[in-house]
Amino acid sequence: MTNRPGGRSARVRAVVLEATYAELVRCGYLGMTVENVADRAGVHKTTVYRRWGTVDVLIADALDSSRDVEWPAPDTGSLEGDLIAIATEVVDVFTDPARSAVPEAVVTAALQSxxxxxxxxxxxxxxxxxxxxxxxxxIQRGELAADTDAVELIRFTCAPLYYRIFITGEPIDHAAAERAARAALVAARAGLLAAAPNA
Structure with a gap:
């Protein structure tokens, strides 16, 4: 069968992957079954088995589909503003039960699969x-040294928030987001996040 964009195959994949996330949130990785995903999606279980086979493959495909969705990076006009916006989005997601359920369930599943x-x-x-x-x-505006590791600065910005969310269970708020972003920026400006010579 040819996979036509917007065709039946694409529609089936969309409803099955949506059901995968819903079942992952409802019963966790250990409680998930291909049959329950198929039932929730309204798709025959043989269709799901034929295309995905296992719960692991369903979860991986669901994450892959999310990865392919374009995420618009903030553009506030300054690096500090952009980093604060990124950190604030993390806070907004994980303080909203409706939005945090899926990423929390995915992290738990990743510990087991x-x-x-x-x-x-x-x-x-x-x-x-x-x-x-x-x-x-x-860097192009001259706010940072050219050898700054861009991805590492993003990690430094978000890491304190994820530490609170997944390790200590401490609360997070917009003040914590601003503090994390500004601390990461201080480290970058001090040259502590320079990319490795061969990176």
């Missing part, structure tokens, strides 16, 4: 690369 772990790694690598454009623009 090597395939989900790789898909999560690929997703965040893509998102970091998209976000790094704000650093590249800042």
């Amino acid at each position: 090597s395939r989900a772990r790789q898909a999560k790694k690929d997703f965040y690598a893509s998102r970091h690369a998209q976000a790094a454009v704000v650093v590249t623009r800042a």
Whole structure:
């Protein structure tokens, strides 16, 4: 069967992957089954088995499809403003139960499935690369040294927030987002985030 954009195959994939996320949130990785995903999607289970086969493949494909969605990087006119916007988005997602349920479930699944772990790694690598454009623009404006590791600065901006979310369970808010962004920027301006010579 030819996969036509917008055709039946694309529609089936869309509803199945949406059902995958919903089932992952509802019952977690260990409670998920291909049959439950098929039931929620309204698709015959043989269709799901034939195309995906296992829960691991379903989760990986769901993450891959999310990775392919273009994410618009902020453009506030300054690097500080852009980094704060990126950090604030993390806070906004993870303080909204409706929006945080999927990423939290994905992180949990990645602890139990090597395939989900790789898909999560690929997703965040893509998102970091998209976000790094704000650093590249800042370098072009002369705000930072040319050897600044753009992706590392994005990691430094978000890391304190993810530490609170997934490790300590401490609350996060917009003040925490601003603090994380400004601390990362101080480190970058001090030359602490220079790219390795052969990077």
